[in-house]
Amino acid sequence: MKTKERIVHAALELFNTHGERKITTNHIAAHLDISPGNLYYHYRNKSDIIARIFDQYEDTVADLFDLPADRPITLEDRAALLEKLLGIIWDYRFMHRDLVGMLANDENLQQRYKAFAESNIQRTEQIYRIMTASGFMVLREDQYKPLALNVWMLFTGWTTFLRTARGLTEEEITQEQLFSVIYQLTYLEMPYLTEATREETERLLEHFQPE
Numbered sequence: 001m002k003t004k005e006r007i008v009h010a011a012l013e014l015f016n017t018h019g020e021r022k023i024t025t026n027h028i029a030a031h032l033d034i035s036p037g038n039l040y041y042h043y044r045n046k047s048d049i050i051a052r053i054f055d056q057y058e059d060t061v062a063d064l065f066d067l068p069a070d071r072p073i074t075l076e077d078r079a080a081l082l083e084k085l086l087g088i089i090w091d092y093r094f095m096h097r098d099l100v101g102m103l104a105n106d107e108n109l110q111q112r113y114k115a116f117a118e119s120n121i122q123r124t125e126q127i128y129r130i131m132t133a134s135g136f137m138v139l140r141e142d143q144y145k146p147l148a149l150n151v152w153m154l155f156t157g158w159t160t161f162l163r164t165a166r167g168l169t170e171e172e173i174t175q176e177q178l179f180s181v182i183y184q185l186t187y188l189e190m191p192y193l194t195e196a197t198r199e200e201t202e203r204l205l206e207h208f209q210p211e
Helices: 003-018 025-032 036-042 046-064 074-093 093-097 100-105 107-133 141-164 175-179 181-192 195-208
Strands: none
Touching: 003 025, 003 046, 003 093, 003 100, 025 036, 025 046, 025 074, 025 093, 036 107, 036 181, 046 107, 046 141, 046 175, 074 093, 074 107, 074 175, 074 195, 093 100, 100 107, 107 141, 141 175, 141 181
């Protein structure tokens, strides 16, 4: 792995574990056992590193919506989508937890995130249209947008909920606590599910039910 990639990988690890605000470029350099000058040769500042992480995050989220276009989706496709979602929640947990502060300090990132959020809310709506066409859900035309928006707010706001309402620090948040968002997300979908997916969904709820 090249130094430029190692810097991004280390920054992501440190941001996830300790919080973006607590980590400086000097921390990242020390973690990699390189000089600050070596780091600055590749990235001018921490904002540049965050921008590169955001590039990766955008690509990863885009892959989440990569469903078959030549056939109806299956229960296996739905399970694979959730598996990808869990990976994103854990691998980029700082992105949502520290988002407000990062956007306040970086106008360019703020504009990028606005476009990113709007695009993915629309993609989520499209997922529900595909699921309806595949017989997994029944929604009226006026229900797609509100459901997609609520799911996006839950997905992006869950780590903030754990930090504020549950009082957990960055170091205390576990995979199990983050993954319980699937339980809440599934309950948002429950009123719209058909019998074809109900049994699988009930098993899913048992697996992700919070303690």
